[in-house]
Amino acid sequence: xxxxxxxxxxxxxxxxxxxxxxEVERARILGFLGPNGAGKTxxxxxxxxxxxxxxxxxxxxxxxxxxxxRVRFGYMPEERGLYPKMRVxxxxxxxxxxxxxxxxDAESAADLWLGRFGLAGRSRAKVxxxxxxxxxxxxxxxxxxxxxxxxVLDEPFAGLDPLGIDALSLVLRExxxxxxxxxxxxxxxxxxxxLCQDVAVIDRGKIVLAGDLxxxxxxxxxxxxxxxxxxxxxxxxxxxxxxxxxxxxxCVVDRDVDLTxxxxxxxxxxxxxxxxxxxxSLSDLFREAVTR
Amino acid sequence: xxxxxxxxxxxxxEFLQRAKSRGFQVxxxxxxxxxxxxxxxLSAISTDAEPIRAGLTAAVPDGSDEAIQQxxxxxxxSIETVAYPTLDAATEGLRSGAVDAVYTGSTIxxxxxxxxxxxxxxxxxxxxxxxxxxxxxxGISETELAAAFKMAELEPRVLSPPDPEAEPRRxxxxxxxxxxxxxxxxxxxxxxxxxxxxxxxxxxEVVLSRVEPAQLLIGKVVGIGALGLVQVxxxxxxxxxxxxxxxxxxxxxxxxxxxxxxxxILWFLLGYTMYAVIYAALGATVSRQEDLQSTLILxxxxxxxxxxxxxxxxxxPDSIVVVVASLVPLWSPMVMPTRxxxxxxxxxxxxxxxxxxVVFSYLVIRAAARxxxxxxxxxxxxxxxxxxxxxxx
Numbered sequence: 288x289x290x291x292x293x294x295x296x297x298x299x300x301x302x303x304x305x306x307x308x309x310e311v312e313r314a315r316i317l318g319f320l321g322p323n324g325a326g327k328t329x330x331x332x333x334x335x336x337x338x339x340x341x342x343x344x345x346x347x348x349x350x351x352x353x354x355x356x357r358v359r360f361g362y363m364p365e366e367r368g369l370y371p372k373m374r375v376x377x378x379x380x381x382x383x384x385x386x387x388x389x390x391x392d393a394e395s396a397a398d399l400w401l402g403r404f405g406l407a408g409r410s411r412a413k414v415x416x417x418x419x420x421x422x423x424x425x426x427x428x429x430x431x432x433x434x435x436x437x438x439v440l441d442e443p444f445a446g447l448d449p450l451g452i453d454a455l456s457l458v459l460r461e462x463x464x465x466x467x468x469x470x471x472x473x474x475x476x477x478x479x480x481x482l483c484q485d486v487a488v489i490d491r492g493k494i495v496l497a498g499d500l501x502x503x504x505x506x507x508x509x510x511x512x513x514x515x516x517x518x519x520x521x522x523x524x525x526x527x528x529x530x531x532x533x534x535x536x537x538c539v540v541d542r543d544v545d546l547t548x549x550x551x552x553x554x555x556x557x558x559x560x561x562x563x564x565x566x567x568s569l570s571d572l573f574r575e576a577v578t579r
Numbered sequence: 580x581x582x583x584x585x586x587x588x589x590x591x592x593e594f595l596q597r598a599k600s601r602g603f604q605v606x607x608x609x610x611x612x613x614x615x616x617x618x619x620x621l622s623a624i625s626t627d628a629e630p631i632r633a634g635l636t637a638a639v640p641d642g643s644d645e646a647i648q649q650x651x652x653x654x655x656x657s658i659e660t661v662a663y664p665t666l667d668a669a670t671e672g673l674r675s676g677a678v679d680a681v682y683t684g685s686t687i688x689x690x691x692x693x694x695x696x697x698x699x700x701x702x703x704x705x706x707x708x709x710x711x712x713x714x715x716x717x718g719i720s721e722t723e724l725a726a727a728f729k730m731a732e733l734e735p736r737v738l739s740p741p742d743p744e745a746e747p748r749r750x751x752x753x754x755x756x757x758x759x760x761x762x763x764x765x766x767x768x769x770x771x772x773x774x775x776x777x778x779x780x781x782x783x784e785v786v787l788s789r790v791e792p793a794q795l796l797i798g799k800v801v802g803i804g805a806l807g808l809v810q811v812x813x814x815x816x817x818x819x820x821x822x823x824x825x826x827x828x829x830x831x832x833x834x835x836x837x838x839x840x841x842x843x844i845l846w847f848l849l850g851y852t853m854y855a856v857i858y859a860a861l862g863a864t865v866s867r868q869e870d871l872q873s874t875l876i877l878x879x880x881x882x883x884x885x886x887x888x889x890x891x892x893x894x895x896p897d898s899i900v901v902v903v904a905s906l907v908p909l910w911s912p913m914v915m916p917t918r919x920x921x922x923x924x925x926x927x928x929x930x931x932x933x934x935x936x937v938v939f940s941y942l943v944i945r946a947a948a949r950x951x952x953x954x955x956x957x958x959x960x961x962x963x964x965x966x967x968x969x970x971x972x
Contacts, residue, residue: 335788337956354582354791362788366958368781373596384588385789429785 288312289334289352289437289468294343295492296329303329304340305492311437311468311485316459318479318500319472320573321489327472328365330489331439335362347437358386361435365442365472367426371415375406375425378414379432386433393432400428403458420451427455431462438462440471444478456482480569488576496576504566509575510542511568514553515561523549528574539571585790589798593773594805607810611817618821630657631697634669634678637662642711643682646704653703656696744835744922747822749893751839752920754818756889756913758811758843763850763912764882766807767858768875773799774862774951775871783955792952800855804848811847815840842919849933850912853940854878860947863954864962874961885910889917896923906932908939 289311296304304326311317321327332338334345335357347356370378376397383393401407404424409417417425423446430438438459444452459482463469473479479486486503488496496503514521522529526538546564553559567575597603635643644660651658661678663669669681673690681688682701714724742748777783777795786795819836861874888904895901896918905914905924911932918924946968953970954962962970 332956336791337784337787358585358789360788362785364781364784364788366781366784368777368783368785370596370782371780381588381592382785382789385585385786387584 288348289470290344290346290349291330291334292344292346294330294333294340294345296326296333296338296340302492304333304343306343307489307492307494308343309487309494309497311470313436313468314463314466315485316463316469316471316483317485317487318483318569319470319487319489320474320476320479321472322577325489325577326492327489328441329492331362331364331441331470331472334439335360359433359435360437360439361430361433363426363430363440363443365445367423369414369422369426369429372413374410375412375414375417376401376410379425379428382429383432386435388433396432396434397428400432404428404454419446420448423447423451427458431458436467438467438469438471440469442473443471444473444475452478476568476570476573486569486572488573490577496572500569503572504569507567507572507575508542509539509567509571510544511563511565511571512538512540512544512549513561513563513565514538514549514559516553516559517557518560521553521556523552525549528571539567539575582791582794586794586798586801589790589795590802590805593799593802597769597803597806598809603806607813611813614814614817615821617818618824630659631694632659632661632678633697633701634661634663634672634681636666636669636681636683637664638666639682639684640705640708640712642708643684643704646707647700650700650703650707654696654700656700658697658700747835748921750822751818751835752893752917753890754815755839755843755916755920756886756892758814758818759846759850759913759916760882760886760889762807762811762814762847763854764879766803766810766851767854767878769803769806770800770855771858771862771871771875773803774859774955775865775868778863778866778955778958779868781958787955792955793948796856796859796948796951800852800859804851804855807847807851808844811844815843839916839920842916845933846912846916849936849940853908853912853936853943854882856940856944856947856951860950860954860964860967863951864964864967866958866960870961881909882913885913889913892917893921896921902928906935908936911936 291310292308294304294307295302307326307330309317309319319327319330329338333340334352336352336354345352350356370381373381376394379397379400380393383396384390388396398407398410401410404427406421406424406428409421414422414425427443430440443455443459447455456478459469459471480500483500485498486496486500487494509527512523512526514523520537522538523540523544525540525544527541528539529537550559550562553562633647635647644662647658647660661672663672663681666681666683669678669683670688672678673681673688679690679694680697680701684705687693687698687701710724711721714721717724777786783795790798819833819840822836823833857878858875861877862871865871865874885904885907888901888910891898892901892905892914901914901918904910905918906928907914915924915929915932919929950964950967954967957967957970
């Protein structure tokens with residue numbers, strides 16, 4: 288398990304991380320969310336020693352993370368990067384060797400992942416000759432080629448088409464099922480909701496929400512209310528927020544709201560076509576957590 | 580996974596990627612070929628392949644031809660003789676360029692310019708022929724006559740004889756300083772370019788998630804340095820071989836070449852390491868090709884005086900300026916091997932220069948590694964050296 292504990296980092300007057308604390312467990316996927324500039328990338332860089340925290344600790348299996356642990360981690364930075372003049376298989380083999388695989392193992396691991404991502408036919412091509420999509424696939428293969436125990440991906444879904452998103456989701460699920468701890472950042476909350484068991488929301492360097500997604504939703508103070516009166520969305524006065532949905536409006540209300548009274552009020556307003564009350568979505572939780 | 584093995588993987592990649600490049604291979608082969616071609620050219624110049632030809636008329640005393648051959652052999656000059664029946668025919672040959680001079684027994688006829696060598700050979704031959712005639716008239720052998728004249732022979736004594744090695748040493752020094760300057764510059768720039776490209780391609784963050792900046796720095800400098808060593812050995816070796824073939828003087832050029840060759844290798848390793856880490860630090864401050872050009876001028880400005888002093892050392896190897904310059908670490912790699920090639924370095928100065936370079940390089944590596952680490956993950960705009968120095972990652 289990766290434990291980021293009370294990590295702070297400041298660049299001059301800018302506070303990038305302010306006592307950030309969250310955990311990534313084995314065999315689970317954590318969605319790391321936050322507005323732009325909230326500190327997601329800095330936190331990920333701290334895990335890999337690319338950025339030195341001012342204070343706090345980062346531990347793997349209850350021991351401070353050291354260089355030899357990091358070799359077993361996989362990191363895909365937001366700014367993707369490969370050696371453009373190197374051939375595809377050569378590049379993959381190189382990164383496998385850099386992470387400790389010996390010659391033969393590195394080559395078979397490279398072939399495995401090339402096949403997995405449909406790049407086997409391009410193994411002798413130079414990276415710069417690949418299409419953008421194939422470069423993305425190779426980047427992911429580079430992250431996975433050494434069988435990491437922890438996978439950290441910064442915006443892995445950015446720039447992928449729907450098929451690419453499906454393929455990557457499948458890979459992440461499989462990797463997590465094999466026992467790997469996975470954490471990725473994303474702004475696509477629906478995707479995170481589908482894929483992740485855990486989430487951590489960071490805002491202005493602080494973790495404002497973290498834990499099991501199901502528990503967070505049921506523990507939330509808010510609920511989702513969806514009322515249609517005479518074919519149009521209807522919102523009660525207690526509404527804290529409204530999120531537009533394809534089939535009408537959805538409001539966020541307090542979980543202790545008096546439903547009987549609300550139903551009566553709606554019926555007074557007209558014919559009630561729909562009345563649903565449920566747990567908040569991840570995007571509701573997110574908005575609530577980062578509201579300023 | 581040991582850090583050493585990771586560093587080795589980086590070294591291996593840096594070396595192989597560049598060694599496999601067609602551009603590098605072509606450049607190396609062409610340059611080595613040009614240097615090897617230098618051998619026969621030098622050889623042709625130094626041995627002066629064109630023999631001197633002398634026309635002899637029928638009037639020359641008997642034995643003149645043999646005497647001319649003996650005399651020319653004694654002074655190591657090749658002279659061909661051509662016999663003409665009359666002076667007119669010989670003069671015609673002189674005019675047409677078939678011979679360089681005509682000897683009639685009493686005169687030497689030139690076309691426009693006298694040749695001191697030919698003049699002395701023919702004069703010597705004439706004396707020799709006359710010597711034979713006199714001996715015959717006196718009824719004694721030539722040897723007895725020669726013994727009678729023995730007293731008159733003067734034994735030469737030269738106070739400061741010209742060094743037969745001077746010329747090959749100068750050629751060696753010129754090749755050494757040029758090769759070192761070019762190699763340190765080219766492979767240093769390879770390092771800066773490699774560092775910049777890793778930032779430009781953003782691959783540096785992927786690499787640094789697996790290895791420490793120091794490992795990446797060492798791997799890169801060693802890998803590219805190994806490639807530089809291949810070039811220096813290939814080109815230096817070619818020059819050594821070419822000079823051996825040329826046989827420009829009656830000395831063992833092979834031994835002298837070996838001396839210069841190994842000094843070049845030593846100073847390449849020392850000089851390259853010192854400059855390569857400077858180049859790496861400078862390369863780390865930029866993420867774009869266009870920013871790199873202006874940054875790379877700095878080491879060139881430092882190196883050029885060293886190169887010029889290395890040239891100057893060929894004229895004045897013992898001048899105080901040259902001696903001091905050869906002990907200044909940033910210039911030693913170009914000036915000291917020149918002095919070594921010219922054969923004028925006391926051992927203590929050589930050792931002192933090596934020690935100074937090693938100590939200075941240690942300080943440079945410490946500082947450059949700090950700048951490199953500080954600047955490496957700052958992508959985009961050029962990073963000022965001062966900021967990189969104070970940058971905490």
